[in-house]
Amino acid sequence: MGTSPTLNMTSLSGIPFETFYNERDIEGFDYQAKLGDPGTFPFTRGIHADMYRGRLWTMRQFAGFGTASDTNARFRYLLSQGQTGLSVAFDMPTLMGFDSDHPSSLGEVGKCGVAVDSIEDMDELFAEIPVGEVSTSMTINCTAPIVFAMYLALAKRRGVPLSSLKGTLQNDMLKEFIAQKEWIYPIEPSLKLTIDIVEFCTNHVPLWNTISISGYHIREAGSTAVQELAFTLSDGLEYVKRAIGRGLGVDQFARRYSFFFNAHIDFFEEIAKYRAARRIWAREMKERYGVQDERSLWMRFHTQTAGCSLTAQQPHNNIVRTAIEALAAVLGGTQSLHTNSLDETYALPTEFAATLALRTQQVLAYETGVPSTGDPLGGSYFIESLTDEIEGRAMDYIRRIDEYGGMVPAIEAGFPQKEIQEAACLYQKELNQGKRTIVGVNAFASDEDESIPLLRVGRKQQEEQIRKVRELRARRSNATAQKGLDALKQAAEQGENLIPALVSAVESLATLGEVAKALQEVYGKYREVSYI
Amino acid sequence: MEKKVRLLIGKVGLDGHDRGVKIVARALRDAGFEVVYTGLHQTPEAIVNMAIQEGVDAIGLSILSGAHLELFERVLCLLKEKGATIPVFGGGIIPPEDIVALKKMGVKETFTPGALTDQIVKWIEDNIVPQSL
Amino acid sequence: MPKVQAILEGILKKDALTASRLLRAVDDQDPKTIEILEKIYPERKPSQVIGLTGPPGVGKSTLIDALVAKEREGGACVGVLAIDPSSPFTGGALLGDRIRMSRHASDPDVFIRSLASRGRMGGLSASLQDSLVVMQAMGYSPIFVETVGTGQDEVEVLRVSHTTLVVLAPGLGDSIQSLKAGIMEIADIYVVNKADKDSARTLQSEIEDLIGMKAYAPEDWQPRVILTSPAYDQGLKELQEAIKAHWTYLNKAGRRRLKEEQIAKQLVIGRMQDKILHLLETKLNHLLEGAWKDEILNPYTMSNKLFERFKQQVVDET
Numbered sequence: 001m002g003t004s005p006t007l008n009m010t011s012l013s014g015i016p017f018e019t020f021y022n023e024r025d026i027e028g029f030d031y032q033a034k035l036g037d038p039g040t041f042p043f044t045r046g047i048h049a050d051m052y053r054g055r056l057w058t059m060r061q062f063a064g065f066g067t068a069s070d071t072n073a074r075f076r077y078l079l080s081q082g083q084t085g086l087s088v089a090f091d092m093p094t095l096m097g098f099d100s101d102h103p104s105s106l107g108e109v110g111k112c113g114v115a116v117d118s119i120e121d122m123d124e125l126f127a128e129i130p131v132g133e134v135s136t137s138m139t140i141n142c143t144a145p146i147v148f149a150m151y152l153a154l155a156k157r158r159g160v161p162l163s164s165l166k167g168t169l170q171n172d173m174l175k176e177f178i179a180q181k182e183w184i185y186p187i188e189p190s191l192k193l194t195i196d197i198v199e200f201c202t203n204h205v206p207l208w209n210t211i212s213i214s215g216y217h218i219r220e221a222g223s224t225a226v227q228e229l230a231f232t233l234s235d236g237l238e239y240v241k242r243a244i245g246r247g248l249g250v251d252q253f254a255r256r257y258s259f260f261f262n263a264h265i266d267f268f269e270e271i272a273k274y275r276a277a278r279r280i281w282a283r284e285m286k287e288r289y290g291v292q293d294e295r296s297l298w299m300r301f302h303t304q305t306a307g308c309s310l311t312a313q314q315p316h317n318n319i320v321r322t323a324i325e326a327l328a329a330v331l332g333g334t335q336s337l338h339t340n341s342l343d344e345t346y347a348l349p350t351e352f353a354a355t356l357a358l359r360t361q362q363v364l365a366y367e368t369g370v371p372s373t374g375d376p377l378g379g380s381y382f383i384e385s386l387t388d389e390i391e392g393r394a395m396d397y398i399r400r401i402d403e404y405g406g407m408v409p410a411i412e413a414g415f416p417q418k419e420i421q422e423a424a425c426l427y428q429k430e431l432n433q434g435k436r437t438i439v440g441v442n443a444f445a446s447d448e449d450e451s452i453p454l455l456r457v458g459r460k461q462q463e464e465q466i467r468k469v470r471e472l473r474a475r476r477s478n479a480t481a482q483k484g485l486d487a488l489k490q491a492a493e494q495g496e497n498l499i500p501a502l503v504s505a506v507e508s509l510a511t512l513g514e515v516a517k518a519l520q521e522v523y524g525k526y527r528e529v530s531y532i
Numbered sequence: 533m534e535k536k537v538r539l540l541i542g543k544v545g546l547d548g549h550d551r552g553v554k555i556v557a558r559a560l561r562d563a564g565f566e567v568v569y570t571g572l573h574q575t576p577e578a579i580v581n582m583a584i585q586e587g588v589d590a591i592g593l594s595i596l597s598g599a600h601l602e603l604f605e606r607v608l609c610l611l612k613e614k615g616a617t618i619p620v621f622g623g624g625i626i627p628p629e630d631i632v633a634l635k636k637m638g639v640k641e642t643f644t645p646g647a648l649t650d651q652i653v654k655w656i657e658d659n660i661v662p663q664s665l
Numbered sequence: 666m667p668k669v670q671a672i673l674e675g676i677l678k679k680d681a682l683t684a685s686r687l688l689r690a691v692d693d694q695d696p697k698t699i700e701i702l703e704k705i706y707p708e709r710k711p712s713q714v715i716g717l718t719g720p721p722g723v724g725k726s727t728l729i730d731a732l733v734a735k736e737r738e739g740g741a742c743v744g745v746l747a748i749d750p751s752s753p754f755t756g757g758a759l760l761g762d763r764i765r766m767s768r769h770a771s772d773p774d775v776f777i778r779s780l781a782s783r784g785r786m787g788g789l790s791a792s793l794q795d796s797l798v799v800m801q802a803m804g805y806s807p808i809f810v811e812t813v814g815t816g817q818d819e820v821e822v823l824r825v826s827h828t829t830l831v832v833l834a835p836g837l838g839d840s841i842q843s844l845k846a847g848i849m850e851i852a853d854i855y856v857v858n859k860a861d862k863d864s865a866r867t868l869q870s871e872i873e874d875l876i877g878m879k880a881y882a883p884e885d886w887q888p889r890v891i892l893t894s895p896a897y898d899q900g901l902k903e904l905q906e907a908i909k910a911h912w913t914y915l916n917k918a919g920r921r922r923l924k925e926e927q928i929a930k931q932l933v934i935g936r937m938q939d940k941i942l943h944l945l946e947t948k949l950n951h952l953l954e955g956a957w958k959d960e961i962l963n964p965y966t967m968s969n970k971l972f973e974r975f976k977q978q979v980v981d982e983t
Contacts, residue, residue, distance in 0.1 A: 107602025181548025571764030578770035
């Protein structure tokens with residue numbers, strides 16, 4: 001660790017930085033074709049003409065731990081502190097389709113999110129929260145159809161019309177196979193379920209954002225900014241193709257696809273990435289799918305600051321990193337933002353750390369003046385040149401994926417997985433060699449113990465959750481639950497849209513694990529294709 | 533032929549974050565070790581069975597979901613049951629007080645986010661010896 | 666030596682810890698293992714060794730995983746030896762074949778061992794044959810051997826297996842024309858894996874044409890071509906039956922004995938090669954010490970002279 005700190009001579013994607021940029025770097029620049037004013041095609045400068053003046057980004061802090069009532073309390077606290085949308089983090093068993101008392105759930109219950117085993121937990125999670133008014137984002141993928149069915153069933157229970165429900169499901173299985181690796185069923189049935197949600201919402205829950213096409217996890221898995229952008233857009237194009245294949249009109253559903261990007265520490269590259277993303281998406285949607293409605297061309301996206309940029313060493317430095325990353329997201333025109341807490345390399349955030357992260361956004365919004373002008377960096381020689389460069393490099397990847405025949409064959413061939421793996425290893429090598437500097441890690445390290453208070457999720461909460469699910473199974477009519485599951489399996493075998501059958505199944509008090517297992521009996525299991 | 537240090541490196545539990553563990557596996561290979569990589573989502577039972585079959589000198593496990601206390605405890609308990617004396621080390625998102633608890637339990641060493649692979653290599657070189665008949 | 670006896674008993678009782686330690690010592694070429702192996706060899710059960718070779722990316726691990734699952738349905742205790750390359754520079758190796766066999770990870774009746782090639786060419790590892798002896802003595806049957814899978818020169822698997830499978834897959838670039846030189850001559854069964862892909866039938870008929878060019882006597886084993894797709898559970902039963910049919914074939918007319926003599930011959934040669942090479946190198950180093958003191962420096966003259974001497978003393982006498 002005796003290396004001396006160095007300046008970065010290339011971006012994290014390996015794009016060389018010049019000493020300065022001038023008009024030669026953007027020769028022949030056509031303002032209308034490349035940028036346009038904010039709110040006009042190709043939306044490089046933002047999707048709204050008045051940008052944040054019309055509507056500030058949504059401050060959406062991801063939260064969830066312990067039992068449903070623990071998380072419910074955190075939600076109500078965050079809403080009282082001025083947060084404007086809810087974002088649910090589920091625990092690993094919920095994400096992977098296991099009930100809390102399954103042997104595979106050992107130690108995982110309530111740990112990195114809230115445990116939801118049944119519609120009753122869902123009810124408790126939203127106790128005293130008006131589901132017809134609040135917008136709810138749920139980070140869930142392979143079990144998204146089950147959890148969404150619980151949310152729909154909850155709305156029905158409370159007499160809230162489905163057409164008023166607002167929120168987002170992550171529901172992005174492609175990036176699971178590429179990067180995050182939480183899966184149950186093989187690729188094809190997984191995508192069938194994804195599109196079931198799209199189809200159902202298009203017809204019945206029109207305000208719901210059906211897929212949050214996510215680059216975040218691709219980046220966290222070690223990709224470069226260029227790969228994050230390219231793979232996410234290719235995923236998006238695949239979801240469009242499949243929904244059209246289901247018989248939906250592109251202008252019926254595309255406006256409800258949203259995106260989710262990472263905000264890493266390489267400040268300008270990140271800003272350029274968001275701008276390039278909007279431009280590519282608008283153009284590809286127009287050219288490939290003949291979109292008519294302008295809103296289907298809009299790339300709306302949520303941003304989260306980079307968890308992988310945070311360090312366990314000198315944790316207070318994470319506050320600074322997060323602030324800078326959040327600034328990049330806002331300068332890049334994000335629609336909503338999650339700022340990480342300083343303690344996340346150790347545990348889920350404490351209330352104090354989570355509040356501080358929210359305050360970071362509030363300072364950015366109300367003190368700095370940054371949001372008052374749309375795309376304030378537009379026209380900068382550097383930013384425009386970088387935006388073009390990132391777009392070009394991302395398009396090279398997108399074309400390669402097209403050559404595979406789309407994202408599914410590319411995943412089967414291991415292409416994006418291998419690219420990410422190589423990028424992650426290269427980055428680690430550069431760190432080891434001191435070619436890249438991380439303050440407090442390979443430079444400016446100190447032996448001083450900088451301990452911070454941490455959130456504990458006790459075994460008591462796990463035991464409580466296990467007790468609850470067992471008590472439910474003992475109390476309910478098992479025959480009714482079984483009937484719900486049988487009907488679901490039948491619907492799955494017949495290839496129907498499964499959302500109605502899923503709603504019935506969870507209403508019959510079948511648990512999440514039982515529903516996931518029933519579908520696995522029909523669809524089988526995905527087997528890892530790993531490259532090391 | 534010189535003896536090689538042989539390691540089982542893997543993911544136990546449900547989380548799918550394998551960026552770190554794969555980087556570590558590669559770095560250990562590059563340092564001259566033989567590394568058996570388990571793949572994702574392994575149960576403690578599978579880890580112990582694999583470690584025994586593969587005749588490894590140490591087990592390195594990555595857990596990022598917060599389930600480290602329970603999972604390491606189970607792995608150590610199963611090893612004991614089977615009469616295998618294989619040292620266990622780990623990495624992940626682990627709070628300092630849990631590191632103390634894990635070491636008390638018998639986990640030899642833990643590495644948290646930000647650890648450089650060189651540090652892990654050095655620890656193995658200093659602490660793990662190849663088994664013999 | 667009581668320890669030898671304890672190890673022998675442990676192996677015969679199928680004790681995983683004992684086996685694991687012995688296999689490790691075998692892999693490290695610990696001289697203590699020689700005595701143990703000598704004692705274990707006669708205890709081998711008649712278990713079929715099935716070698717799989719083929720270019721990278723054809724899905725050998727996945728295929729073995731599926732075949733193991735089929736064997737487990739029938740209650741067999743199965744062994745797997747999977748070989749991955751060692752780095753020639755650091756000696757390190759990343760052994761990742763288990764990933765695709767993950768569903769058997771906690772099944773004690775499936776013994777999977779990953780081996781690093783440790784400098785051995787031809788897709789095998791130096792300790793492979795010894796490891797097979799240990800597994801056969803433990804009674805695992807069948808035992809699958811997966812070669813490194815780097816390409817065409819991996820024909821050695823033929824010399825250690827009862828049944829050799831050459832695994833190919835459509836669309837991997839390599840046309841079989843370029844493969845037929847070596848690998849296309851050794852198979853008892855050709856597997857066209859990933860047969861859900863469009864061009865699988867084309868590949869199948871290309872292989873069949875190739876087999877058709879050779880003449881087989883009626884009593885000879887006629888290589889078969891089988892299409893499989895583990896992802897869709899296709900062709901696996903047929904492949905399993907073909908493997909068993911080959912075993913039945915070997916068990917008739919003393920063929921298995923013949924095959925096992927060949928395998929044993931290979932083991933002898935392997936062990937002798939290592940030992941003689943080592944001996945020779947030491948001896949030569951010794952001989953060449955100061956050998957040129959009174960002569961002109963010429964390695965060709967010297968090697969001719971030494972070889973003639975060696976031949977007279979060792980080879981011609983016998």
